Amino acid sequence: MYPIEELLFLAISALVCGINDWQKTVIFGDQKLEWLRKYFPYKNGICSPDTFERLFSAIDVTQFEECFRNWVNDISKLSQGEVIAIDGKTMRGSYDIAKGTNAQHIVSAYATQAHLSLGQEVVNQKSNEITAIPELLNLLSINGCVVTIDAMGCQHKIATKILDKNADYILAAKLNQKDLHEQIEKVFGLTRIADTDTNIDTGHGRVETRKCCVINDLTFLDGKEKWDGIKSIVKIETERYNKTTQLTNKEMRYYISSLNDSASIFNQNIRSHWAIENNLHWMLDVSFGEDQSRRRLKNHAVNYNIMAKTALGLLKNSPQKIPISHKKQKAILNDDFRAKILGV
Secondary structure, three states: OOOHHHHHHHHHHHHOOOOOOHHHHHHHHHHOHHHHOOOOOOOOOOOOHHHHHHHHHHOOHHHHHHHHHHHHHHHOOOOOOOEEEEEEEEOHHHOEOOOOEOOOEEEEEEEOOOOEEEEEEEOOOOOOHHHHHHHHHHHOOOOOOEEEEOHHHOOHHHHHHHHHOOOEEEEEEOHHHHHHHHHHHHHHHHOOOOEEEEEEEEEOOEEEEEEEEEEOOOOOOOOHHHOOOOOEEEEEEEEEEEOOOOEEEEEEEEEEEOOOOOHHHHHHHHHHOOHHHHHHHHHHHHOOOOOOOOOOOOOHHHHHHHHHHHHHHHHHOOOOOOOHHHHHHHHHHOHHHHHHHHOO
16 A cells, blocks of 8 residues: 555655654655655555554665665765764664663764765674674775774774775774783884874864874884784874863873874864764754654664665755755755755
């Protein structure tokens, strides 16, 4: 009665309007049925919310993810040197106490300049991001890109995997790699730093100063042979001043990289990594209510995550330079604008 392409088209149409609830999606469909019929027959009208839930619970995640990646490849061409940020996010509302299952955790890859999620990998309940990241890298086409990963991904095999994909890496080095962390501290204490860059950023009631120091001479870095392709170590010193509390917070972070770039480029690329938090994870929570969602049945939560990323990519890449919230409001009111966002 309800062909899958009709349900998916209605779901994505509602999502670009900021509608993230199946009951409201059905109401939207009833009100916009004439517009929907420009593209699909909708012979039997709009289905019930339960039908949507059953569908998204039943769709095979692997196949759906492949469709998503194919769509991304069709609409985007990654530029040389594009920063691909990889990070994980837990969908907090997807746990099920009755069935004894934890909340779903997904590792995503985000193109920080193209503003697109390139793919995702679900972390197995009995595993962690260390095993999921190589699986995700296997699925991506990242030739000539720069992959940035937080400390969890600072692993020998992951560094090698990135190089095998003809990409470069910038990996955060923390105490989970104690020997490496200590060696980097030692080298920065012994070596004269020739290349530095300082960036000052203001906004949201705070002033942030970021100083980047780079060492390309790794003569004194013991154990460097364990890290394929390593060419540089990087130190980022951050000082944040809060105008409201008048408190200053200082932080120091270390990185290893297969690049031999200047401090200014490293400063910019490492800064770009946080786009996955601000422009993807935060948007999924605020614009699509992901953490508040109680989707638990089978594949429902993961498939909805894929749809939400699709909608966010469409909104981000629509040509009008207005906030996402304004685009969603305009999409729900203006049929022509909604059609332009969807590319139909």
